[in-house]
Amino acid sequence: MALISIDVDQYYFQCFIWFITVVLLHSFMKNILKHQDPEPPSPFSLPFIGHLHMVTSVLPKSFQALAKRYGPLMRIRLGASSCVVVSNATVAKEIFKTQELNFCSRPEFGSSEYFIYRGSRFVLAQYGDYWRFMKKLCMTRLLAVPQLDKFADIRDQEKVKLVEYVMKRCKEGKPCDLSSELTTLTNNTICRMAMSTRCSGNDNDASEIKELIRTCLKLSGKISVGDVLGPLKVLDFSGNGKKLKSALLKYDRLVERIIQEHQEKATKGYYDENQEQDLLDILLEVYRDPTADVKISMKDIKSFLLDIFMAGTDTSSSAMQWAMGELINNPKAFHKLRDEINTIVGPNRLIKESDIPNLPYLRAVIRETLRLHPSAPLIIRECGEDCTVNGFMVKAKTRVLVNCYAVMRDPDSWKNPDEFDPERFLDSSDEKIGEHQMEFKGQNFRFLPFGSGRRGCPGASLAMLVMHAAVGSLVQCFDWEVKGGEKVDLNPGPGFASEMAQPLVCYPILRFNPF
Numbered sequence: 001m002a003l004i005s006i007d008v009d010q011y012y013f014q015c016f017i018w019f020i021t022v023v024l025l026h027s028f029m030k031n032i033l034k035h036q037d038p039e040p041p042s043p044f045s046l047p048f049i050g051h052l053h054m055v056t057s058v059l060p061k062s063f064q065a066l067a068k069r070y071g072p073l074m075r076i077r078l079g080a081s082s083c084v085v086v087s088n089a090t091v092a093k094e095i096f097k098t099q100e101l102n103f104c105s106r107p108e109f110g111s112s113e114y115f116i117y118r119g120s121r122f123v124l125a126q127y128g129d130y131w132r133f134m135k136k137l138c139m140t141r142l143l144a145v146p147q148l149d150k151f152a153d154i155r156d157q158e159k160v161k162l163v164e165y166v167m168k169r170c171k172e173g174k175p176c177d178l179s180s181e182l183t184t185l186t187n188n189t190i191c192r193m194a195m196s197t198r199c200s201g202n203d204n205d206a207s208e209i210k211e212l213i214r215t216c217l218k219l220s221g222k223i224s225v226g227d228v229l230g231p232l233k234v235l236d237f238s239g240n241g242k243k244l245k246s247a248l249l250k251y252d253r254l255v256e257r258i259i260q261e262h263q264e265k266a267t268k269g270y271y272d273e274n275q276e277q278d279l280l281d282i283l284l285e286v287y288r289d290p291t292a293d294v295k296i297s298m299k300d301i302k303s304f305l306l307d308i309f310m311a312g313t314d315t316s317s318s319a320m321q322w323a324m325g326e327l328i329n330n331p332k333a334f335h336k337l338r339d340e341i342n343t344i345v346g347p348n349r350l351i352k353e354s355d356i357p358n359l360p361y362l363r364a365v366i367r368e369t370l371r372l373h374p375s376a377p378l379i380i381r382e383c384g385e386d387c388t389v390n391g392f393m394v395k396a397k398t399r400v401l402v403n404c405y406a407v408m409r410d411p412d413s414w415k416n417p418d419e420f421d422p423e424r425f426l427d428s429s430d431e432k433i434g435e436h437q438m439e440f441k442g443q444n445f446r447f448l449p450f451g452s453g454r455r456g457c458p459g460a461s462l463a464m465l466v467m468h469a470a471v472g473s474l475v476q477c478f479d480w481e482v483k484g485g486e487k488v489d490l491n492p493g494p495g496f497a498s499e500m501a502q503p504l505v506c507y508p509i510l511r512f513n514p515f
């Protein structure tokens, strides 16, 4: 009996040893196989500064130059901040489509610590319930086409105001700072759609918001560059962190008052039946809704509005400046566009949003502008779990920058990529961009001005409406002469955004008075 019991014990013991060996071998082999994928290539880096000495202040352009040597997926380290940079359509498709869910979150960057709404930011939210709820709200209500249609009059009025202002400058023989005027247009439009505020008469809320948003954008850009300092950045040597916080607190007080006014109107039933619900009304309705899938807070509402202002005003305004700059420097394209508008719109009225579908050259001009000068040239995402991209290992938590500037100027995807050539977007073009020729929502991975997939820009349709109508009007009504030279300086400015290095200041000459 004793002998049998020893044999059985030995048998179980041997099984156990085998089991452990197999498990260990499996995990060992898995690790070996996993690590077979090399990390993406990287230029030679220096201690502490990494690759800082290899980039200029125009980051997308510097990364594009490095990608020519190190490939479409490379590792870059700027001081303490590291990331992988994607530079062609094939790898962009892997990030945005093939492995979309793994790259659906965004990392926080330097300025996040100073944001008083930290934790509520939709733009930086991790892919999860809160983000999904807000995105659905954007796509089905806040920025959906039926809601945009309700505000067509607001956009029309702001466009008319822009044309009237330029006409006044013509009469006075004074130059026009288009950078400032186009930002006023986008800011007023978004302020009125979001909170029914504008800058007129005593109501200066919109102009205050415009200044605060400008300050926040400028300071967050500067602070995010400070990511290169790593943990030392908390010392806030420049004091920009403090300044950002103070601007945000001012914004908070202003929006708090506007929210109270909206709430009072709602509780006292002061609403005019003919008045459309603005975005804040919708957000407050969701806030009060006990059956909503996710309970949003007041902080979420204020933060969401801030995100819309920060993501929506300068992006559209900067794209319109680039469009005007390119058109002024390319008289053939300028006159072709004006001829198209004259033919379709006729000699009696200003171009309207409803004309856009009948103006293919105007649509091609705006797309070509966004291709050459994307307003968000570096799209930032974060890798969720370790994975392989383009044959290289990308580890969880790695920051991923999709360099749309490089993707949309890649000679493997575009003929004469650095030339402004709107014709390439026309159906008649022999440069077949594909079945998604006019696609701007990201299923054509060569053309990504608004990003792609679930995390793509929810404001794209609004931006397109505003840009087509405004640029169309400025071409329909005026000729333009460049202040202090023959050509507009088309060099990009520093930083993450793609603003012009110099503000666009030109003399308008009246060609058509629509009033």
Ligand code: HEM
Pocket: 122, 123, 124, 135, 190, 307, 308, 311, 312, 313, 315, 316, 319, 374, 375, 376, 379, 380, 448, 449, 450, 451, 452, 453, 454, 455, 456, 457, 458, 459, 460, 462, 463
């Ligand atoms: C020419 C104008 C614009 C351009 C070029 C632009 C571009 C972009 C890009 C590239 C992204 C990142 C997409 C991605 O990760 O795949 C983005 C995100 C975003 N944009 Fe826009 N945008 C513009 C206008 C607007 C407007 C008018 C609004 C709102 C009124 C807006 C609101 C947003 C928001 C809220 C996000 C974050 C979405 C998220 O994280 O889920 N944008 N935009």
